[in-house]
Amino acid sequence: MIPSPLAxxxxxxxxxxxxxxxxxxxxxxxxxxxxxxxLATRRLRVHPDxxxxxxxxxxxxxxxxxxxxxxxxxxxxxxxxxxxxxxxxAANLSGVVPGVRAPTAGLETPAALATIVFxxxxxxxxxxxxxxxxxxxxxQPKLIMLPLNIVSAVTRTFSLMVRLFGNIMSGEFLIALxxxxxxxxxxxxxxxxxxxxxxxxxxxxxxxxxVFIGAAVGGE
Amino acid sequence: xxxxxxxxxxxxxxxxxxxxxxxxxxxxxxxxxxxARKAEIDRQYEQxxxxxxxxxxxxxxxxxxxxxxxxxRDAVLARAAAQAEEAGVALRGEAARSAxxxxxxxxxxxxxxxxxxxxxxxxxxxxxxxxxxxxLLAEIPATLRTEGWLEKVEQYLAALPGRERQGLALQxxxxxxxxxxxxxxxxxxxxxxWRERLGRALRCDLTVELTADPGLIAGVQVNFPxxxxxxxxxxxxxxxxxxxxxxxxxxxxxxx
Numbered sequence: 001m002i003p004s005p006l007a008x009x010x011x012x013x014x015x016x017x018x019x020x021x022x023x024x025x026x027x028x029x030x031x032x033x034x035x036x037x038x039l040a041t042r043r044l045r046v047h048p049d050x051x052x053x054x055x056x057x058x059x060x061x062x063x064x065x066x067x068x069x070x071x072x073x074x075x076x077x078x079x080x081x082x083x084x085x086x087x088x089x090a091a092n093l094s095g096v097v098p099g100v101r102a103p104t105a106g107l108e109t110p111a112a113l114a115t116i117v118f119x120x121x122x123x124x125x126x127x128x129x130x131x132x133x134x135x136x137x138x139x140q141p142k143l144i145m146l147p148l149n150i151v152s153a154v155t156r157t158f159s160l161m162v163r164l165f166g167n168i169m170s171g172e173f174l175i176a177l178x179x180x181x182x183x184x185x186x187x188x189x190x191x192x193x194x195x196x197x198x199x200x201x202x203x204x205x206x207x208x209x210x211v212f213i214g215a216a217v218g219g220e
Numbered sequence: 221x222x223x224x225x226x227x228x229x230x231x232x233x234x235x236x237x238x239x240x241x242x243x244x245x246x247x248x249x250x251x252x253x254x255x256a257r258k259a260e261i262d263r264q265y266e267q268x269x270x271x272x273x274x275x276x277x278x279x280x281x282x283x284x285x286x287x288x289x290x291x292x293r294d295a296v297l298a299r300a301a302a303q304a305e306e307a308g309v310a311l312r313g314e315a316a317r318s319a320x321x322x323x324x325x326x327x328x329x330x331x332x333x334x335x336x337x338x339x340x341x342x343x344x345x346x347x348x349x350x351x352x353x354x355x356l357l358a359e360i361p362a363t364l365r366t367e368g369w370l371e372k373v374e375q376y377l378a379a380l381p382g383r384e385r386q387g388l389a390l391q392x393x394x395x396x397x398x399x400x401x402x403x404x405x406x407x408x409x410x411x412x413x414w415r416e417r418l419g420r421a422l423r424c425d426l427t428v429e430l431t432a433d434p435g436l437i438a439g440v441q442v443n444f445p446x447x448x449x450x451x452x453x454x455x456x457x458x459x460x461x462x463x464x465x466x467x468x469x470x471x472x473x474x475x476x
Contacts (some may be wrong), residue, residue: 008227020227026234030241037246044253046260052253059250078251079243087238103231108224112231 008106022103029090029103062086069207070214077213080120084113085206088164092198095172096191102198104168107161114161117209121153125216137218160208167201346457350437353453354403357438362404369402369440370417372451377421389424391445397427399443403452405432418442 008020040055048056062082063074070077088104095102103109125134138149171194178187357365377385392398400406400414408430415428433441439452 008222008224017226017230018224019230020224023227023230023234026231026238030234030238033238034241034245037242041245041249044249046253046257048253056250056254059247060254075251078247079239082247083235083239083242086242087235106227108227109231111223112228113235115228116232116235 008108020106020108021101022106022109025094025100025103026091026109029087029094033086033090065207066210069210070217072214072217077124077210080116081206081210081213084117084209085202088113088202088205089199092168092202093195095168095198096195102168102172104164104201105172106169107165110161110164110168113164113205114157117160117212118153118157120209121212121216124213125218128217134216137216156208156212160205164201164205167197171197343461346461350453350457354434354437357403362402362406363410365404365438366402366406366410366440369438369451370414373440373442373449374417374421376449376451377418385422388444388447389422391447392422392424392426395427396445397429399429399431401431401433401436401441401443403432403434403436403438403440406430 008022010018010020011024012019040051044052059078059082062085063078066074066077066081074081091103091109093102094100095105104113122134125137128134129137138153139146140149171190175187175190175194178190377388380388398414398418406414411428411430414430415426418428419426436450436452436454437457439450439454441448441450441452
């Protein structure tokens with residue numbers, strides 16, 4: 001029996017829990033990002049040097065993008081949305097590294113991220129409007145929109161997951177097919193395109209998450 | 221298509237942990253340092269605003285001091301101008317008084333000099349007149365020149381009161397001569413004429429001595445032992461001089 005190419009292989013087990021490759025890859029990404037962040041922020045100064053300036057510019061760019069989309073202060077949303085963007089960039093680009101498969105090329109990681117966004121939308125919505133106020137927002141602008149809004153809340157989360165999974169998985173499959181058929185050099189342009197797609201998909205996922213959360217929070 | 225639930229849960233947990241890690245090691249320090257920088261910038265801005273306000277205050281005080289200096293300068297200038305005006309008025313008054321004094325002194329000097337000049341001119345004129353008369357009279361014979369004066373002497377003696385005329389005769393009673401002084405020497409023949417006519421006028425016998433004095437200009441001087449009768453132009457000119465002297469002083473007074 002030929003195993004499904006979409007299935008994640010189990011690397012090892014911790015008791016009854018199987019540890020698949022996307023989890024291991026994610027752990028690696030987490031370690032790199034956490035260590036990199038620790039090193040980068042170890043000696044921050046009021047008068048910054050060039051690396052600190054670049055780091056602050058990155059954080060402020062993400063923050064600015066969030067504020068531009070949500071029309072709110074980015075402070076409460078930066079940890080979730082900023083981490084979402086940085087992790088998606090790292091996870092999507094990890095597929096370019098030989099021997100590494102992007103965690104987002106499997107269905108579980110996009111599903112987990114989409115689920116977290118789904119929960120975060122309701123969390124920020126309830127925190128901003130209250131339970132009743134947030135639930136009442138589903139009946140806006142008309143009561144007849146209530147079923148559509150409920151279905152929309154689920155389907156847009158599903159679309160988030162599928163969009164990310166489909167783009168990254170298809171890119172990897174395409175590169176793998178080209179490598180199998182044409183050799184080592186030919187897929188390089190496709191890999192460059194995949195880098196672009198990886199960053200664009202991270203951006204799209206994050207912006208859509210910001211839009212969903214912003215809609216749940218409501219305008220100030 | 222397989223879906224591993226454990227992987228789904230682990231990835232969700234992994235992402236949650238990653239959110240915490242980045243929040244702990246990335247976002248919070250970076251945002252904190254940005255906030256610190258913003259606070260530093262705000263602090264420096266506040267300091268600059270304070271410094272600016274202080275500078276503006278100092279500028280305002282400097283402007284006020286400058287205005288005060290200008291006002292003081294104007295006051296000093298006004299005071300100096302008033303003092304200069306006062307001094308000028310005093311100097312002008314002093315100059316006017318001095319000029320008036322000088323003018324008065326000059327007028328006085330001019331009047332004095334004019335009076336002196338008038339007196340001198342008059343004196344010179346009298347002397348010139350005497351000189352001219354002397355020269356003109358020199359053309360006339362001495363006897364003719366003295367004859368008119370002899371008649372005047374006779375008239376004078378005749379007009380005298382009898383007692384005075386007798387007094388004159390008594391002066392000659394001892395034989396003292398009557399000395400007749402003429403402006404030019406008289407000939408010896410004139411002596412007899414003078415003796416005869418004076419004797420007749422005094423009603424006594426007498427002797428006459430004749431002498432000459434050009435200073436008389438014209439006329440005679442009859443010298444008795446104790447009296448002198450002079451009828452000459454010299455005495456008349458002297459009388460004129462004495463009359464003109466007050467006239468010179470009057471001219472001096474008019475000039476003043």
